[in-house]
Amino acid sequence: MRPACRFGLAAGLAALVILLGACAAPGRTPHEEPDVDSRVRQPARADSAGVQVYSLKNKAVVELMEKAKDAEKRGHLNDAAELLERAMRIQPTNPELLQQMAEVQLGRKDFQQALSFSQRSYEIGPRVGEICSRNWRTTSVAREYLGDRKGSGEAERRAGQCMNTKPSSY
Amino acid sequence: MAKRKKKTVRRKAVARKRKVRWIRGIWRLGLLVAGVVFGLLLPWVIYLNHVVTSEFEGRTWDLPSRVYARPLDLYPGLPLSMSNLLLELNAAGYAQASIARTPGSYALRGSAVELFRRPFQFVDGKEGPKRVLIRFKADRVSSIRDADSDRQFDLFRLDPAEIASIYPLHRQDRVLVPLAQTPPLLITGLQAVEDRNFKHHPGVDWRGILRAMVANLKAGQAVQGGSTLTQQLVKNYFLENERTLSRKVNEAIMAILLDWHYDKGDILEAYINEVYLGQQGALAIHGFGRAATFYFGLPLNQLRADQVALLIGMVKGASLYNPRRHPERATRRRNHVLAVMGETGLLDKKQVSDARARPLDVSAKPSSQANRYHAFIDLVRAHLASDYQEDDLKTEGLKIFTTLSPWEQELTQKMVSQGLAALTEHGLPAGLQGAMVLADVSSGEVRAVVGDRYANRDGFNRALDARRQVGSVIKPLVYLLALEHTSDYNLMTMVEDAPLTLRQADGTEWAPANYDNVSHGPVTILEALTRSYNQATVRLGLNIGVSHLLRKLQQFGVETDAQPLPSVILGAIELTPLEVAQIYQSLAAGGYSVPLRSVTAVQTSGGKLLSRYPLRLLPQPRREAIAVLNYALTQVVENGTARRLSALLGSAWTQQRPLIAGKTGTSNDRRDSWFVGYTADRLGVVWVGHDDNSPAGVTGSNAAMRVWARLFKELPLQSLDLRMPDGAHWVWIDASSGKLTGENCNGAVQIPFVVGSEPAASTECLRAMGHGDEESFWKKWFEKNE
Numbered sequence: 022m023r024p025a026c027r028f029g030l031a032a033g034l035a036a037l038v039i040l041l042g043a044c045a046a047p048g049r050t051p052h053e054e055p056d057v058d059s060r061v062r063q064p065a066r067a068d069s070a071g072v073q074v075y076s077l078k079n080k081a082v083v084e085l086m087e088k089a090k091d092a093e094k095r096g097h098l099n100d101a102a103e104l105l106e107r108a109m110r111i112q113p114t115n116p117e118l119l120q121q122m123a124e125v126q127l128g129r130k131d132f133q134q135a136l137s138f139s140q141r142s143y144e145i146g147p148r149v150g151e152i153c154s155r156n157w158r159t160t161s162v163a164r165e166y167l168g169d170r171k172g173s174g175e176a177e178r179r180a181g182q183c184m185n186t187k188p189s190s191y
Numbered sequence: 192m193a194k195r196k197k198k199t200v201r202r203k204a205v206a207r208k209r210k211v212r213w214i215r216g217i218w219r220l221g222l223l224v225a226g227v228v229f230g231l232l233l234p235w236v237i238y239l240n241h242v243v244t245s246e247f248e249g250r251t252w253d254l255p256s257r258v259y260a261r262p263l264d265l266y267p268g269l270p271l272s273m274s275n276l277l278l279e280l281n282a283a284g285y286a287q288a289s290i291a292r293t294p295g296s297y298a299l300r301g302s303a304v305e306l307f308r309r310p311f312q313f314v315d316g317k318e319g320p321k322r323v324l325i326r327f328k329a330d331r332v333s334s335i336r337d338a339d340s341d342r343q344f345d346l347f348r349l350d351p352a353e354i355a356s357i358y359p360l361h362r363q364d365r366v367l368v369p370l371a372q373t374p375p376l377l378i379t380g381l382q383a384v385e386d387r388n389f390k391h392h393p394g395v396d397w398r399g400i401l402r403a404m405v406a407n408l409k410a411g412q413a414v415q416g417g418s419t420l421t422q423q424l425v426k427n428y429f430l431e432n433e434r435t436l437s438r439k440v441n442e443a444i445m446a447i448l449l450d451w452h453y454d455k456g457d458i459l460e461a462y463i464n465e466v467y468l469g470q471q472g473a474l475a476i477h478g479f480g481r482a483a484t485f486y487f488g489l490p491l492n493q494l495r496a497d498q499v500a501l502l503i504g505m506v507k508g509a510s511l512y513n514p515r516r517h518p519e520r521a522t523r524r525r526n527h528v529l530a531v532m533g534e535t536g537l538l539d540k541k542q543v544s545d546a547r548a549r550p551l552d553v554s555a556k557p558s559s560q561a562n563r564y565h566a567f568i569d570l571v572r573a574h575l576a577s578d579y580q581e582d583d584l585k586t587e588g589l590k591i592f593t594t595l596s597p598w599e600q601e602l603t604q605k606m607v608s609q610g611l612a613a614l615t616e617h618g619l620p621a622g623l624q625g626a627m628v629l630a631d632v633s634s635g636e637v638r639a640v641v642g643d644r645y646a647n648r649d650g651f652n653r654a655l656d657a658r659r660q661v662g663s664v665i666k667p668l669v670y671l672l673a674l675e676h677t678s679d680y681n682l683m684t685m686v687e688d689a690p691l692t693l694r695q696a697d698g699t700e701w702a703p704a705n706y707d708n709v710s711h712g713p714v715t716i717l718e719a720l721t722r723s724y725n726q727a728t729v730r731l732g733l734n735i736g737v738s739h740l741l742r743k744l745q746q747f748g749v750e751t752d753a754q755p756l757p758s759v760i761l762g763a764i765e766l767t768p769l770e771v772a773q774i775y776q777s778l779a780a781g782g783y784s785v786p787l788r789s790v791t792a793v794q795t796s797g798g799k800l801l802s803r804y805p806l807r808l809l810p811q812p813r814r815e816a817i818a819v820l821n822y823a824l825t826q827v828v829e830n831g832t833a834r835r836l837s838a839l840l841g842s843a844w845t846q847q848r849p850l851i852a853g854k855t856g857t858s859n860d861r862r863d864s865w866f867v868g869y870t871a872d873r874l875g876v877v878w879v880g881h882d883d884n885s886p887a888g889v890t891g892s893n894a895a896m897r898v899w900a901r902l903f904k905e906l907p908l909q910s911l912d913l914r915m916p917d918g919a920h921w922v923w924i925d926a927s928s929g930k931l932t933g934e935n936c937n938g939a940v941q942i943p944f945v946v947g948s949e950p951a952a953s954t955e956c957l958r959a960m961g962h963g964d965e966e967s968f969w970k971k972w973f974e975k976n977e
Contacts, residue, residue, distance in 0.1 A: 080345035081266035099803070103315050106634075106806050111264060113633030113872065114912065137808035141783055144814070144916040 055162050057124045065154035065180070079115075082108045086121060098129045116146030116156075123159045132163040139163070153183035236444055242429060243448045252464065252477075253359035254367060254588025254796055258571060259351040260595045261636070261791070262313065265325065265335055266346050270907030272330040275598045276304060282563075282597035283352030284488055286555045291338070293552050294320040295488030302327055305338055309488060311350035314592060314792045314800060318348055320493070330907070352597045355568045357584045362473050366480035367588065367796060368491055370460040376496055376537060377479060378459065380503050383535040384528055386420040389459075394421045394450030395443045421446040423506075424462045468502065469509045471557060476509075486514060488554045496538060497546035500528040501553075514553045522551060565649040566626075566642035567595050570769070570789040573655065578802055579793070588796030594636035594789055602905050603629055603639035604646035610898035611644045611879065617897070619888055625879045625898060626653035628772040632874050634806050635776050635785030640769075651882070658765040659878060663723045663832075663891065664856030664865045665762040667778065667820055668743050670720050670728075672735045674816040677948035682717040682823060683929035688727035693757050703729050703761060706857070706890075715929065717942070720823050721831030723855065725761055732760030746811065747777045748786055762856060771867060772876040778821060779852070779869040781916065782814030815918035819943045822913055824852035828868070832892055836868070839900035840908075849910035853899075855891025864889035866896040871909035875899050919945050925954045933957045 085108035092101040105122045112118060123138035136159075143156035157180035165173040263279055265271075280297050285306065288296045297306035303326045310320045322338040325347075335344040356364065370378070382389045388396045396419050403417035418426070425445045430438055449458060469476035469485060476485050482502055483491040494502075504524035505512045514521035526547050533543040571593055575584065583589070611625045629639040642652035651657070673680040688711040692702040703725045705711070710726055711718075719727035732740060737755035744751055753764045766774075769787065777784040785808060793802045811817065827833050833853045837844045849870060856865030864879040864887070877895040881887045889895075915921060925932040926940045929950055933939065936956035 079266070079268065081264065084346050100315060102805060103803070107264065107315075109806065110261075110631070110634060110636075111266065111269075113631075134807060137783070137810050140810055141808060144781070145912075145914070 054130060055127055055166065057128050057162075060162050061124055061127070061155050061158040065151050065158055078117075079112050082112045082115060082118060085111075086118060089121065089125070093125060093128065098125055101125045102129065114145050116142040116152055120146070120152055120155050120159070124155070127159055127162060130166070132166045135159055135163040136167075149183055149185075151183075154180045156180075157183065236448075239441065239445050240448050243425075243445050244452055246429065247449065247453065247461070250461065252365055252367060253361065253363070253586040254365060255356040255358040256584045256587065256589040256591055257353055258355040258357065258568060258591045258593060260354050260593060260597045262311075262351040263349045263596075264346060265332055265349065266344075267332055267334055269332040270330065270909075271332055271598075273302065273304060273327045275602070275905075276325065276327075276332075278598040278601050279349075279352070279596075280304075280306065282354075282601055283349070284554060284556060286488070291322055293487070293489075294493065295554055300324065306349075308347075309350045310490065310493060312798050313348070314794065314803075318350065321347075323347060351592070354564050354593070354595060354597065355571075357572075358474065359585045362475060363477050364471065364474045364481050364485075365464065365477045366484065366491075367464055368478065368480035370456055370463065372492060373460075373463055373479070374492055374494065374499060376532070377463070377491070377494075377499050377503065379535075379537050380499060380528065380532050381420070381459075381463075381506070383537060384503050384531050385423070385506060386418075387535075389420050390455060392419060392421075392450075394446035394448070395419060418442075419446060420462050421450055421458055424458060424465060425449060427465050427467065428461065466506055467509055468505055469513065485557050486553050488557075495546070495549070496532070496542060497525060497529065497549045498552065500532065500546065501525040501551065504528040514551050515555075518551055518553075525551070563647065564595060564600055564640075566640040566646070566652050566654050567593070567600065567637070567789065569642070569652045569655055570637060570640055574788070574790045574804075575793070589801070590794040590796065590798070591790060592792045592794075594631075594634075594638065594791060596638040599629055599906070600639040603627055603641050603902055606902040606905065607641045607877075607898055608644055608646060610901040613901075614879070614894055614897065617893060619894060620881075622881075623879050623887060623889070623894065624653060624882050625877065625895075626657060626768045627878075627898065627902070628654050628768050628876045629902070630772055630776060630787055630874045632776065632779040632869060632872050633783075633785075635780075635787045636791075637772075637787055637789045638873075653878065653882075654768045656767065657878065657882075658767055659863045659880060659884075660763055660858035661766050661771060661865060662762040662856035662858040662863060663725075663728075664771055664854055664867055665740075665759070665764065666720065666723065666728050667824060667854055668740055668747075668774070669732045669735060669760055670716060670823065671778075671816055671820045672739055672743060673716060673731055674819050674945060674948070675813045676735075677945045680716060681944050681948040681950070682715065682819065682942055683924060683950055684716050685713045685929075686716055686719055686727045686731050688712060688714050688719060688724045689730075691726060691729065693729075693733075695756065695758075701758060703758075717823055717826060721826045721829075723827075723832045729757060729760050733757060744774065747774045748784060749773055762858065768876045768878045771865065771878075772874060775854075775867050775869060775874055775876065777811055778817055778824070779874045781821070782811040782817040784809040784811055813945075814916055815945045818913070818915050818919050819945055821852055821911065822943045824854060825850050825911060825913070827855070828853045833866070833868070833896060835892060836896060836900055839897060840904045843904040843908055847908060847910065849908040850913065851903075851908070852911055853896075855896060857890040860886040861888050861890060862886050864891050864894035864896075866891050866899045868896075868899050868903065869911070870903075871911050873903070873906060873909075875903060913943070915943055919943055922949055923957075924950065925956075928952075928954065930954045931957055933960050 085104050089101040089104040092104060102122065102125050105118060105125060108118050119138050119142035123135045123142060126135040126138060139156045139159040143153065146152050146156065157176045161173045161176035161180060164176055284295065286296050288298055291298045291305045291307040294307050294309040297304055303324055305322065305324050307322045308320055311318055323344065324336050324338045325332060326334045335347045336342065358364065388399060396417065399419065400417035422442050425442050429445060430442060464478040464480065467475060467477055468479065468482035471485065476482055479502055480491050483489055483494055487494060487498055501514060501521060504527065512521045512524045529543050529546050532538045533540060571591060607625050607627050611623055614623060615621050625644050627641045628637065630637045640654045642654040643650060690702065690710055692700050695701050705725050711724055714724060714727055737757060737759050740759060741751060741753060741755055749766065749770045751764065753759055773787050776787060785806065788804055790804050792800060792804065794800055828836050828851050832855045836851065836853060851868055851870055853866065853868035857863065862880055862884055866877050868875055877899045879889055879894040879898065920943065921941045922944050923932050923934050923939045924942045925936065926938045931950055931953040933956055936954055
């Protein structure tokens with residue numbers, strides 16, 4: 022192939038990649054950090070008044086979760102994730118812990134992992150109340166940043182339903 | 192007279208001639224000496240100067256990487272028996288004592304353990320030394336209290352066991368310690384004992400040599416050495432350990448050159464890290480940093496005066512004064528060093544007498560025992576191979592934090608070994624080989640690996656490298672694929688367990704038979720799986736498609752180049768125990784796959800984080816089908832091919848009746864025996880067979896399951912959680928007809944279904960309760976409540 026042709030092909034491909042990138046990211050740019058407090062925790066707390074489900078807490082896990090919160094406040098999100106992972110070795114199926122990890126992942130802009138942890142938290146959690154609302158709001162924000170606007174809206178709707186108590190399917 | 196005069200003149204001339212000749216001789220000798228000096232010695236000195244500067248200038252030590260087990264988090268309620276904690280402590284090199292007085296020791300206090308934690312720099316911060324009392328109740332930790340203040344701990348982290356080192360080729364073990372972090376008493380004490388004039392001499396101490404010569408002559412034997420620290424360093428660093436005059440001359444010249452070129456601090460720092468201080472098998476212990484952990488299980492800066500004195504004393508002869516082999520001789524030497532420290536004012540009288548009164552306090556065995564857990568370390572190396580060169584692991588002194596649980600690894604090794612030996616009691620051949628992988632279900636962290644019936648043998652690692660036919664262990668994936676097709680299958684769907692013959696690609700015919708050589712006719716999918724019926728499974732698998740089955744394997748993280756042949760449905764595919772563990776981790780964790788991990792983080796020798804390998808969840812699609820399958824696999828244990836497991840578990844089963852999921856596997860001609868079982872938190876995979884793949888007379892339940900049970904009866908058994916996720920639910924079914932029924936109707940059993948796959952027909956009993964035959968009754972109910 023002649024150099025001119027090669028250059029033309031490369032330029033065309035680059036333009037196509039940029040164009041596709043623009044089409045595939047209708048949501049927020051991943052450079053902006055989502056404000057986890059204002060988009061997940063505060064609204065979940067606000068609309069969950071009266072519907073609360075608390076899981077049994079292990080003091081060791083609580084200690085690690087508190088340390089993780091402090092680390093998160095200081096902006097040390099990797100440290101927070103590490104502390105939560107340590108807590109998960111003690112209680113791997115604590116929905117609150119999984120949800121806190123989802124929110125830390127949201128802050129780290131690892132949206133796929135935020136989705137995974139919030140889904141897992143929802144599946145093993147109470148599926149009502151504040152934690153349910155946080156599960157779906159995290160999902161909504163993560164989907165939004167991943168460019169799935171429809172999915173994000175659907176998750177927002179599910180967050181609203183967390184206040185309707187529903188018999189467990191177990 | 193004139194004659195006499197003549198004679199005198201001649202004599203004078205002769206004398207003058209002689210004198211001239213003599214001067215000429217001296218002159219010639221001088222020239223010869225100068226020639227030798229300039230011609231030979233000077234170039235030699237220049238050469239030695241080059242050696243000294245080039246080697247010392249860019250001096251680096253090849254530092255072995257350290258491999259650590261996972262740190263154990265202790266907390267009230269932790270399911271850990273006292274005996275298992277002791278296994279952990281012994282594996283971590285903690286020494287039992289009557290009183291836990293020093294870091295790295297523990298003492299038994301009835302049903303409690305008092306232990307003195309060693310300080311450790313973790314990835315997320317430092318934990319200092321601490322003495323605690325740990326109490327137990329019903330095989331759980333009941334409380335952890337500060338042994339001094341009685342304060343209760345909610346969480347207490349133990350320092351991790353050092354489980355292996357990855358050594359450089361020269362087999363020297365060393366921990367580098369900068370001079371600034373060396374205890375001052377070590378620096379001054381070393382000079383007081385070995386080389387008092389160190390600060391002032393030019394590398395060689397002539398007065399010291401003279402003093403030593405006089406002392407040795409007086410004693411009639413060599414009682415004192417005149418070598419300076421610089422000379423000792425030169426001997427260790429540059430020269431061979433031979434006792435020749437030429438070596439002594441070279442040593443002196445190089446010491447002078449070293450002293451001329453370098454700062455005393457540089458020389459001292461090199462000495463502290465180079466000096467030979469012991470031997471661990473084929474490994475030479477070099478430097479005070481490593482010696483501190485080797486003899487006391489402590490970092491150098493944590494040593495007391497008496498411990499520093501012992502190490503200084505050992506410089507004279509690490510073997511002669513080995514405190515483990517010759518404690519009395521070592522004590523005398525230590526006390527001599529303490530006396531010198533007293534004489535020179537480094538310690539006051541009381542400090543000296545206190546230090547002399549102390550026992551040696553050397554740990555009974557090195558905290559870093561010779562490399563153990565070879566099978567697990569193979570996995571660590573494989574894990575790191577993508578990010579690190581093998582050479583880096585051998586020379587950069589990395590700290591590698593792994594997921595290994597020492598007490599579980601010790602138990603797994605023991606139970607695999609004992610379990611295989613005991614199989615002969617059940618008529619199986621002696622000498623069967625085996626492998627086992629134990630992993631944490633949710634995190635995918637590998638807790639133990641055994642690759643040989645003799646776990647300490649470092650050879651072929653069957654857990655990672657033995658590719659063997661998996662037999663029925665693959666069947667659950669066939670049923671999972673079926674359950675994902677909600678319009679066609681649920682656990683009550685009938686399949687035909689009847690003979691069938693297939694023509695294969697090579698033209699031969701294949702007619703799979705059942706293990707009992709009986710065809711069972713129409714059976715439910717649930718029964719076909721729990722009883723592991725081959726003919727029913729092949730029919731189902733052919734409907735699903737073998738290529739889908741291979742894709743599912745890949746989806747669960749196992750790469751295979753197997754051809755999509757019908758025999759794959761019955762496990763005619765070769766996988767390693769580790770790959771089987773990877774497949775079942777996805778099932779055991781409810782469809783949240785995690786790549787199995789053996790390493791969590793890597794640090795530099797200085798503690799800087801290089802890599803983290805965090806937990807990453809990969810949710811599988813159709814997790815509701817996985818949840819339904821998990822129920823079916825508990826039925827394999829309840830009343831299927833693994834129903835004898837409860838008897839094998841004995842009291843561990845009867846006390847709690849935990850829900851356990853499992854699957855047996857047997858390959859053609861009974862060559863391979865597999866058992867995979869999981870509780871809420873542990874997944875275990877066992878393989879048993881002959882290395883040469885000859886028939887071994889084994890089945891999944893008569894060999895591998897016995898080994899599995901032997902281990903799991905020693906582990907805390909946490910019952911599986913069979914709560915259904917969104918998209919699946921429990922439904923009351925009439926056991927005989929498979930129709931929908933009511934909870935209070937006769938023969939009602941609860942079975943999980945993927946939403947939309949429930950049976951259409953209902954019993955009369957249910958209809959009498961006001962529900963008719965509604966194809967999507969549950970679906971409508973579910974949708975209404977969404």
